[in-house]
Amino acid sequence: MTASQKSVLITGATSGIGESLVELCAQRNYRVIACGRNELKLATLKSNFPDIDVLQFDITDKGQIEDALGQVDSVDIVILNAGDCEYIDDVEHFDNALFERVINVNLISIGNMLPHIIPKVTQGGTISLMGSSVTYLPFPRAQAYGASKAGVDYLAQSLRLELQPKGLNVSLIQPGFIKTPLTDKNDFDMPFLMTSDQAAQRIFDGIEKNNKLIRFPKRFIYLMKLMSFLPEKLWTSMVLKGV
Ligand SMILES: NC(=O)c1ccc[n+]([C@@H]2O[C@H](COP(=O)([O-])OP(=O)(O)OC[C@H]3O[C@@H](n4cnc5c(N)ncnc54)[C@H](OP(=O)(O)O)[C@@H]3O)[C@@H](O)[C@H]2O)c1
Numbered sequence: 001m002t003a004s005q006k007s008v009l010i011t012g013a014t015s016g017i018g019e020s021l022v023e024l025c026a027q028r029n030y031r032v033i034a035c036g037r038n039e040l041k042l043a044t045l046k047s048n049f050p051d052i053d054v055l056q057f058d059i060t061d062k063g064q065i066e067d068a069l070g071q072v073d074s075v076d077i078v079i080l081n082a083g084d085c086e087y088i089d090d091v092e093h094f095d096n097a098l099f100e101r102v103i104n105v106n107l108i109s110i111g112n113m114l115p116h117i118i119p120k121v122t123q124g125g126t127i128s129l130m131g132s133s134v135t136y137l138p139f140p141r142a143q144a145y146g147a148s149k150a151g152v153d154y155l156a157q158s159l160r161l162e163l164q165p166k167g168l169n170v171s172l173i174q175p176g177f178i179k180t181p182l183t184d185k186n187d188f189d190m191p192f193l194m195t196s197d198q199a200a201q202r203i204f205d206g207i208e209k210n211n212k213l214i215r216f217p218k219r220f221i222y223l224m225k226l227m228s229f230l231p232e233k234l235w236t237s238m239v240l241k242g243v
Helices: 016-027 039-048 062-069 096-120 143-166 196-208 218-228 232-240
Strands: 007-010 031-036 053-056 075-080 121-130 169-175 213-216
Touching: 007 016, 016 031, 016 196, 031 039, 039 053, 053 062, 062 096, 075 096, 075 196, 096 121, 096 143, 121 143, 121 196, 143 169, 169 196, 196 213, 213 218
Parallel strands: 007 031, 007 075, 031 053, 075 121, 121 169, 169 213
Antiparallel strands: none
16 A cells, blocks of 8 residues: 555445445555455455455454454545345235344444444545435335435434544435346336446545535436425325336
């Protein structure tokens, strides 16, 4: 690492948006610390980008988090991107185990990583949390995913309130639909679908500009905002008919 080279730690680096972020940051000459659970995928990343460092840990395991993040001295940018989506298919027989899994991986994991991250982010550095545009409106089957990402929204804003005066930026990322293994499982239309490379570019441009809220694509965000002004009755009948 050269003296002027900035570092970026990315969770969920083994797939989708995170993998595209690794590639983009390596191209932009950042020192990349790529984090993931899947050993084989991390080894492939390392062979494709020999200059990156890799850290293998499960973000739902406190011990693994402590061991892995204990190896990081300091870092300029942290992108807490790892996450998962599972849908509640039968709300009348609410799957509380699924609910717990999703809240754990998308929200509680961030709380477990923060104590090992906040003290290591350099002055003027950034912590960026991966939310989702799902939080603009309630969607069917998204009780677990939406609730987890609503928690991430609040966490980012509340962290910023207190960390910004101490010289740390906190940003929130709210993408629309991005084509990744996570959304490949979806069985519904995904308007304005973008590639993970396009998403990575929007995200990292936003981080480099110190934007607090990084949301895209604009057409989708405007549409969601507009829909959020509809009377609840109308929105309910639209979503239950499949919009
Ligand atoms: N795709 C979209 O349309 C979209 C839209 C809005 C927000 N997001 C958010 O963007 C983030 C990335 O999603 P993606 O679409 O790129 O999905 P993805 O391709 O499925 O990638 C998810 C990443 O998270 C990692 N991960 C999951 N559980 C983990 C765990 N317990 N421990 C460590 N790593 C774990 C995965 O690692 P393994 O490979 O080891 O499983 C993988 O690298 C998620 O937070 C998602 O909610 C996605």
